[in-house]
Amino acid sequence: MLRFILTRISLVIPAFLGVTLLTFAMIRLIPGDPIEMLAGEHGIDPARHAELLHQYGFDRPLLVQYAIYIGQVLRGNLGISLSTHAPVIRDFLQLFPATVELSLAAMLFAIVVGLPAGMLAAVRRGRILDHSVMGLSLTGYSMPIFWWGLLLILLFSVNLGWTPVSGRIDIAYDFDTVTGFMLIDSLLSGQDGAFTSALSHLILPTIVLGTIPLAVIARMTRSSMLEVLNEDYIRTARAKGLSPVRVLWVHALRNALIPVITVIGLQIGTLMGGAILTEYTFSWPGVGHWLVDSIARRDYPALQSGVLLVATAVILVNLTVDLLYGLINPRIRHVR
């Protein structure tokens, strides 16, 4: 097991270095040099320009610059945002919980709806229910989620007035951040209606972000379930006279879940990409929204480090998922 963990971790290091190479290159490939960028539209005196280039080390060989960059990154020095003048890492850590909360809620929604839907479709194979579940999930899979969000806002917020349009909680509520998760913090605050407000803000973004994982999970559950239902041991279980419910939920589901769990793990990285669009649509104050804003503000330090941090988070999540598989399924440990 230790060997397995070490191999997996050693695979992560080149990926991380690759990402740093990308973010390093990114800032240098943008037209104009970094000093001109910082100077903005006003321009800069050529002598001062040369001086600053030297001061920040931009006149040194690229390899040296990269080594310096890696050194800074490893020490957690990720630069100062041009727009908030705060360390980028602090801005990031403030916004990150909002994205995590949304992603977790979306994943939960996708699993809670997708798993039973896929199972039902498998059991009712070839019937109307199967066709409608599969049709719906292919539609969900094809959905431009930014537009899906707008549709839901149009229906539930504008026409019916059931849910708020944007943000995480009504501005009338004010309490300290404890965990960064609005649902938990609003409960802890003990203020009347705070939790309901946070929940109503979370519902639509959750549905939007969860739609694609939901479709993928439903499709995967169905096909995996169909395969398992053909196995001999299922016939045996039925022949023993077990109730169909028990056969389905206890005997079949367990084995059908293995590929589904793999797919769920793979979706976590995809969620981060979807979060950018969902947060943008719902003005959700998370990392994705902040990244898009940074582009618009040409806040390159924030963008550069933001991309690095998000990518690192995704790599770490994927690593954790990988290690968990090894724990759940011993067969994986011994491959390679």
Place this chain on the structure above:
Amino acid sequence: MTAESASLRDQAQPLHPVREVWIYFRQNRGALAGMVVILVVCLLALLANLVSPYSPIAQYPDCQLAPPIWQDRDPADFAQCVGHYYLGTDPAGRDMLSRLIFGARLSLLIGVIVVTISLAAGIGLGLLAGFFRGPVEIAIMRAMDILLALPSLLLAIVIVTILGPSLINAMMAVAIVTLPNYVRLMRAAVLGEVNKDYVTASRVSGAGLLRLMFVTVLPNCMAPLIVQATLGFSSAILDAAALGFLGLGAQPPTPEWGSMLSGSLSYMERAWWVVTLPGLAILITVLAFNLMGDGLRDALDPKLKN
């Protein structure tokens, strides 16, 4: 020779591969429906100049946000508005229907260009990785792993930031982002073929490396690539629209479906058609490509079904 024996001989001949795929494909009603939709969209795109009633970028200031033709419009607001705008007009007074039709042309073009780039690069890199084991393979596959480690939209955003927001750059970004899928598929297919007897036979009879790669092995690796390319159309259209929506893709007044959406966000509450219709166009087109891709996968290789 009697007619009977002739027909017997015909039956004994194996079906042409394309015909065989078609026989399987047409049994899938969803895939057929997808194909019909794609054909209609292609036709609209090709004939956009002829079928669209107005220019997609001409502005009619008297008709800003005119509702679709079946909806009653307030005569006071549109006293000067004389045109027939079947699906209404956008905030700048441009005809929605014409913009949607020209948008189809753009979206299909995006799909073709993105898929061509990533298919060509994917085939090349995949063949290299499959034929030259060792450092070349490791370098290519590691680079692909890094691309896969990043969420695709984030990577596309990074690339567009570097290159600057425009439709061409958005297409480049999407092509790079989807590249790893093609490279991995191609390499896996090559590895499956390269040690088979027919390849060895070709090698022994003196075929050069390029001939081995492109004439001997490549045709036998096409099935998964065709499926991936079809599905690639849908993700290319979707991703390019997402970039357009974020303001990083096509710039106004280009009639691109994604940027049409972002341009009319603030009018959403007053005019449902400005946000509903472009999104519906994206959904229908993407869904059609996905349906067809699924159908092709089942028809080309039942084993590929997951």
